[in-house]
Amino acid sequence: MRALTWHGTHDVRVETVPDPEIVNPRDAILKITSTAICGSDLHLYDGVIPAVQPGDVLGHEFMGEVVDTGSESTLQKGQRVVVPFTISCGGCFHCQIQQYSCCENSNPAEKQDLSAKLFGHPMAGLFGYSHLTGGYAGGQAEYVRVPFSDFGPIVIPDHLEDDKVLFLSDILPTGWMGAENAEIQPDDTVAVWGCGPVGLFAIQSAIVMGASKVIAIDHYPHRLELARQLGAETIDFRKTDVREALMEMSGGIGVDAAIDAVGMEAHGFAIDNMIDVVKQKVGIGADRASALKQALLAVRPGGRVSIPGVYGGMTDKFPLGALMEKGLQVRTGQTHVQRYTKPLLEKIEAGELDTTFLISHRLPLEDAPRGYKCFHDEQDSWTKVVLKPDMEKTP
Numbered sequence: 377m378r379a380l381t382w383h384g385t386h387d388v389r390v391e392t393v394p395d396p397e398i399v400n401p402r403d404a405i406l407k408i409t410s411t412a413i414c415g416s417d418l419h420l421y422d423g424v425i426p427a428v429q430p431g432d433v434l435g436h437e438f439m440g441e442v443v444d445t446g447s448e449s450t451l452q453k454g455q456r457v458v459v460p461f462t463i464s465c466g467g468c469f470h471c472q473i474q475q476y477s478c479c480e481n482s483n484p485a486e487k488q489d490l491s492a493k494l495f496g497h498p499m500a501g502l503f504g505y506s507h508l509t510g511g512y513a514g515g516q517a518e519y520v521r522v523p524f525s526d527f528g529p530i531v532i533p534d535h536l537e538d539d540k541v542l543f544l545s546d547i548l549p550t551g552w553m554g555a556e557n558a559e560i561q562p563d564d565t566v567a568v569w570g571c572g573p574v575g576l577f578a579i580q581s582a583i584v585m586g587a588s589k590v591i592a593i594d595h596y597p598h599r600l601e602l603a604r605q606l607g608a609e610t611i612d613f614r615k616t617d618v619r620e621a622l623m624e625m626s627g628g629i630g631v632d633a634a635i636d637a638v639g640m641e642a643h644g645f646a647i648d649n650m651i652d653v654v655k656q657k658v659g660i661g662a663d664r665a666s667a668l669k670q671a672l673l674a675v676r677p678g679g680r681v682s683i684p685g686v687y688g689g690m691t692d693k694f695p696l697g698a699l700m701e702k703g704l705q706v707r708t709g710q711t712h713v714q715r716y717t718k719p720l721l722e723k724i725e726a727g728e729l730d731t732t733f734l735i736s737h738r739l740p741l742e743d744a745p746r747g748y749k750c751f752h753d754e755q756d757s758w759t760k761v762v763l764k765p766d767m768e769k770t771p
């Protein structure tokens with residue numbers, strides 16, 4: 377089959393690789409109909425996530441048609457399903473308390489050492505996201521093997537087209553959990569750092585949850601415009617002092633809740649960020665956390681900070697004092713996707729959530745390397761790329 381493979385920093389290729397096969401009785405094989413490139417994939421593309429190996433198939437946002445099932449899969453051939461990017465067994469301690477992205481059984485024992493050393497405990501399995509998270513082949517491919525297929529995938533009714541439901545695999549639940557973790561109350565002023573797909577869905581979710589004011593922060597004009605169309609007020613951090621503006625826009629108090637939808641590759645010329653850029657380049661560890669640091673300083677005393685943005689290591693000059701002295705609450709994590717697929721599918725069907733407004737480009741799988749390059753280099757206009765294996769390659 378054809379698949380998008382990683383070969384090094386800024387080097388991804390579409391190649392012919394072996395077809396996936398059923399390995400365990402709970403597996404299913406999907407024929408991919410749609411798959412997307414995520415901001416998280418850019419961390420792999422930029423080479424800032426360890427333990428990716430040349431030839432690894434990427435992709436953790438995908439959906440498709442069931443074409444083969446193991447003896448214990450509950451799926452049936454021909455069903456259309458969306459698959460959560462977090463691989464979860466459904467039966468372990470963490471899965472039973474709905475902390476699916478902490479599943480103890482999905483990252484094979486022989487792969488657990490590195491993440492256990494880094495984080496104190498091994499990570500769960502994720503599709504197409506390095507050998508830290510199991511080394512599973514991802515779904516930016518013609519076919520993919522789905523472990524625990526009796527538990528994770530959600531069956532999609534025929535009348536909903538792919539583009540409406542594809543993002544149930546990751547960014548829609550991630551934006552939703554990002555807002556839920558901010559514990560939004562009806563009178564809240566909420567600030568969201570980053571107007572990429574995750575930030576945009578966090579903004580939409582915060583508004584649906586009843587926040588009275590949402591303030592979106594980025595530096596790309598088109599992405600800020602998308603945030604305004606959702607109902608947010610906006611700040612361009614290259615033109616405006618963010619903390620001062622947020623104080624003013626929140627009546628001199630500071631925002632009630634902050635959502636960091638930027639993660640470990642923050643942009644900007646703040647001095648701490650410039651140092652972090654250099655440290656990240658030479659591989660001495662530092663996550664570029666300047667958006668998160670700004671959020672911790674801008675949120676009001678007693679406020680809430682939610683971090684859907686991905687971090688992978690250590691960070692320097694962290695304002696621990698602000699966190700403690702202001703009595704802030706912080707919640708974060710890889711999304712517990714399986715918790716949200718059914719209720720969010722219902723909201724899509726009811727027309728309460730718009731899931732297609734952010735798709736800027738639909739490309740054939742063969743064009744995936746161009747999709748990565750443009751989503752990385754031209755972030756303003758390339759807001760979300762969907763790849764379709766069946767689409768004809770344009771000359």
Ligand SMILES: NC(=O)c1ccc[n+]([C@@H]2O[C@H](COP(=O)([O-])OP(=O)(O)OC[C@H]3O[C@@H](n4cnc5c(N)ncnc54)[C@H](O)[C@@H]3O)[C@@H](O)[C@H]2O)c1
Pocket residue numbers: 414415416417418419546547550569570571572573574575593594595596599613637638639640641642643644666667683684685686687709710711755
């Ligand atoms: N927790 C999860 O399970 C989960 C799931 C999906 C994605 N993520 C993470 O969420 C983050 C965002 O994902 P995305 O797909 O939206 O990525 P993206 O790269 O498309 O968007 C990030 C946005 O942040 C903006 N930004 C950069 N520095 C900033 C700063 N200092 N202040 C304000 N804005 C700034 C960028 O201009 C960009 O528009 C990534 O770290 C991704 O890995 C987490």
Ligand SMILES: [Zn+2]
Pocket residue numbers: 414415416417436437461546547
């Ligand atoms: Zn993703």
Ligand SMILES: [Zn+2]
Pocket residue numbers: 464465466467468469470471478479480481482
């Ligand atoms: Zn589990």
